[in-house]
Amino acid sequence: MPELPEVEVTRLSLSDRLTGARVEGLRLGKALRWPLGCSAEQVLGARVDAVERMGKYLWLPLSGEAAPAGGLLWHLxxxxxxxxxxxxxxxxxxxxVDLLTSAGVLRLTDPRRFGAVVWGASRHEGLPGKLLSRLGREPFDPALSGPVLRQAWRGRRAAIKPVLMAGDVVVGAGNIYACEALFRAGIDPRLAAGRLSGPRCQRLLQAVxxxxxxxxxxxGSSLKDFSADGHLGNxxxxxxxxxxxxxxxxICATPVRRVVQAQRATYFCPRCQKR
Structure with missing residues (x-):
C-alpha cells in the first residue's frame, strides 16, 4: 500500500510540472471508493495550484475565473x-481517472479500485474535510513531541505497533515504517502503548x-505496485x-522474528527491542 513516503515522492514528482497548468477535461472510468462529487464540466478551465499532501492524501487545489474555487482530493x-x-x-x-491538463494527463491507475478522487469547495469542506479531519498530526509538525505522544497514548492497552499505525495521533507510519521506527527506537512492538515513558516516546518520534x-x-518502497512517475522506490x-x-x-545477529498484529506482519529483533 502506498504510504506517506510514496505519496510525498508522488507529490514531488508532480508539483513543479502541474502547478499553473490548465484543466482541459476529466475522464472517469470504473467506479472507485467514493463518487467524484461534481460534474466533469465543473473543473474545466480551472488552473492547478501547488499540490499539497496531508497524510496519505494529495490535495490538488483548483482556481480561476472559468471554474469555481475548490480542489480534488486524491487517494491511492x-x-x-x-x-x-x-x-x-x-x-x-x-x-x-484522467485529469486532462495543458501539462499532460494526470492519471490514477488502481488495479484494486480502493483509491478515490473527490471534489471539495476546499480541503476543509465536504467529503475532503470529513476524510482529512480524521488524521493525526503530520510527523514533522513542530508541535509534535514526545510528551504529546505520551499524553495521547496514556492508558492505552493496545500494542504500540498497531496504535502507531492507526494514524489518529501521528500519521505516516505504515507497516514497513512502523516496524523500522520501532527497531531504531529499541521498542518491542508488542509493548502496550500506554507504558511508553516520555523519553521512549521522544526516541520513537525521532525514529519515525x-x-x-x-x-x-x-x-519510497516498491513491493508490488507502487512507482512514482515510472521509477521504483528503493x-x-x-x-x-x-x-x-x-x-x-x-546489530546483534539475533534472528529477526515475525508475528502478526492486527492482521499485519510485524518484524522485530527480540534482543534489541525491549519491553
Missing amino acids: GMSGSLRLVANGTPPGAHDH QDVLMQAIAAG FQNLTAVYGREGQPCR
Whole structure:
C-alpha cells in the first residue's frame, strides 16, 4: 500500500510540472471508493495550484475565473499510482481517472479500485474535510513531541505497533515504517502503548521522522505496485527488520522474528527491542 513516503515522492514528482497548468477535461472510468462529487464540466478551465499532501492524501487545489474555487482530493488506496503522462496516451484497463491538463494527463491507475478522487469547495469542506479531519498530526509538525505522544497514548492497552499505525495521533507510519521506527527506537512492538515513558516516546518520534525522511530520499518502497512517475522506490532494500524473518539482526545477529498484529506482519529483533 502506498504510504506517506510514496505519496510525498508522488507529490514531488508532480508539483513543479502541474502547478499553473490548465484543466482541459476529466475522464472517469470504473467506479472507485467514493463518487467524484461534481460534474466533469465543473473543473474545466480551472488552473492547478501547488499540490499539497496531508497524510496519505494529495490535495490538488483548483482556481480561476472559468471554474469555481475548490480542489480534488486524491487517494491511492491499496495499489494505486498517480503519474503524469503525455496527452493522447490511451488509458489501460486499470486507469480509472484522467485529469486532462495543458501539462499532460494526470492519471490514477488502481488495479484494486480502493483509491478515490473527490471534489471539495476546499480541503476543509465536504467529503475532503470529513476524510482529512480524521488524521493525526503530520510527523514533522513542530508541535509534535514526545510528551504529546505520551499524553495521547496514556492508558492505552493496545500494542504500540498497531496504535502507531492507526494514524489518529501521528500519521505516516505504515507497516514497513512502523516496524523500522520501532527497531531504531529499541521498542518491542508488542509493548502496550500506554507504558511508553516520555523519553521512549521522544526516541520513537525521532525514529519515525528519520525513517520517513530516509524512505522519501530513497523514492519510497516498491513491493508490488507502487512507482512514482515510472521509477521504483528503493527503501525496501534498506530495511533493518521488515521482510527479514529468520535473518540475523544487523546489530546483534539475533534472528529477526515475525508475528502478526492486527492482521499485519510485524518484524522485530527480540534482543534489541525491549519491553
